[in-house]
Amino acid sequence: MEDNFNKHLGNKLKLRRLALGLTQTKVAKAINVTFQQIQKYEKGTNGVSSIRLLQLSNYLKVPISYFFEDFSEYLINLEKTKEGHMTVNYNFLIKLYSELTSEQKIKFNKSLQSVTPGVSKAV
Numbered sequence: 001m002e003d004n005f006n007k008h009l010g011n012k013l014k015l016r017r018l019a020l021g022l023t024q025t026k027v028a029k030a031i032n033v034t035f036q037q038i039q040k041y042e043k044g045t046n047g048v049s050s051i052r053l054l055q056l057s058n059y060l061k062v063p064i065s066y067f068f069e070d071f072s073e074y075l076i077n078l079e080k081t082k083e084g085h086m087t088v089n090y091n092f093l094i095k096l097y098s099e100l101t102s103e104q105k106i107k108f109n110k111s112l113q114s115v116t117p118g119v120s121k122a123v
Helices: 002-019 024-031 035-043 050-059 078-082 090-098 102-115
Strands: none
Touching (some): 002 035, 024 035
């Protein structure tokens, strides 16, 4: 479960980095890690801490929801869940959400409501 999410997040990170024309070294320097760490994030071999994810989101100019936007399909499609596909690590999401500023929480709630109609805002 966690490995699948790490690979998912790594793919999203790499796509965004390449779209902006950034090297792994530039991203690494911006968030104060080695380029090898960025390589491990992108391969999905290392998980990304919530603090690093916030730093990546700010540097890559994407909302936190960018890393999760197509991850939610596993919540919506119960058949995939029954078949043993990925489930959500709620503890990670709760920790990540708790570290957001009030302004970031408002933006996150608005983006969540626009992506998934009928979902109540996060608490």
